[in-house]
Amino acid sequence: MKIAAYIEEAISVNPLLVIGSGSSCGAGLPGMHQLSKHLQENIVGHTGDDLAIWKEISRSLDKGLDLETALQSVSDISVSLTSSIVEQTWACIAKDEKRAMMKISMGEDICGFVKYFKKYLHTKNKVLNVVTTNYDQLVEFSASVAGLQYWDGFNTGSVAYPKQYNDFQARVKEIKNKRIDKICHVKVYKPHGSLSWFKTNHGQFVNLSNIGYSDLPLLRENNMNPAIVTPGIGKYLETHQQPYNNIMAEMTNSIQETKSVIFYGFGFNDIHIQGSFTSLLANTSTLKVILSKSLSESFLNLIEEGEIRNFVAIEEAKNGSRIVSDVVEENFFERNIWSFKELLNNAWGDY
Template structure:
């Protein structure tokens, strides 16, 4: 988020209207001192300024995403999620993954691990938001067993993106998914006061609803790099954790809210990076107590897979 904020400060188009320019002059100093989300919460952008922020955000993340995808295809990088997937239970309905990231690395990681990916869009070039068509496209076999019909689906992940995706565009009043770059508005929700309003528009609403439904039905949570600062998910996720659902939180640095949840709920185990007296390792929160373990990196998904799941 810090790198994105710096990019916006230096790349927001100079062709803004006078009113947007004045508003941006109020916003951008706060990005450097208080962070992107805090700045946009203090000053809600106009529709035109928000469009400029969305465009610049998409350009920045797309460039970073393209670099990572190239490394994956050149076999110089394996995504951490790809290494995790073999260790996960794979229900016939699909592995639910809820991500607030705009990039498509979760989808790529799943496909690299041999899974299909259901994003509720149907079509290969100009895909439409058609959840039912997308769902049934993974059906591979139908059997009549007695009086019951049984369906067999290809192994897949259901990726829910309540904040949008780099390949979602607004086209003639409807969302369309296209893998390349189009001269159309991207459908991504930026932080700030307008986030909650935008979340109730298509296709964000469908992804938010399905993501929250997956959260409501989950018997376990593995939470990676999430700060518990999103209103679209918090009305479901935090109450479920507080109800006793077993939860593991892995991140580089626990946010204040994430740390509070880990301290207050004994069903939560959290790990983040810690350095003490020149020694690096992992800080754990277990049963509300903080513990430091030097020399291990279980806060990192790679370290967690190698040290815990592969042990």
């Protein structure tokens, strides 16, 4: 099979999109290296054991250890230190998110998501599924610009609270029964949380869409904590709570039902999330497209161990894209199709 035919088939059957940090870096948001530097510069004021533990983590980062491994290398991080890590992680990404939102709102489709969503707006597909481990809201911004509604586990509105999934399903069923063609939803599964999610000092989760980096002093004043799951050991503990476990359950359902999946900027380094894809990766009837500036060692190990079948993986190469696949004939393509935006431009035209 030719790669063009494989990609056309994969994107024509309403694929599940799995979006990792590589996509956000391409959009100008901080990556793990920048986040590590930000944390080292801004986590201050701790004393005693907290100070000693943070110095140990910081030394590991200076030696080149990645952030997640560095955080997991210490045995016990206190609630106070964890709160600082969460807050400064939120601050680092929130600082640049508004700039990306402005670009999208002014017509710059920085990731290709707007083009993708618009293509499906007038089809019979009432629901598009997106899984993202990113905290940013590039998917949500793009869906809104494209004219689609989205569900991320919360009600709609500037101040929103967790919404049960069966209520959302009832809404979609109502739309289908009325045969309204123009209403389409994006289900955005964010197992690590979102920049717009917060937890009050009473334990209530709330989605505040108009809160940004400049509001950090106000968040502190009102004891509002960002509800994001940091790259360290906390993710395995916090995601068993609401709203994360509901989101994970519905995400798993979407994974099981999909006919094709596109991974964009996903490094296959997150065991917590990747475990949800194990059966899908080995499923020979599910089409898989993997897009990355550079294919990770973890992904290449999956190939070597035979744990992924029926796939096309694309990475950057000189004057084009390198292709690794068990189903297509080519190993090089003359255009840059390793980014989602350029993949769509090649498949649908530069418009």
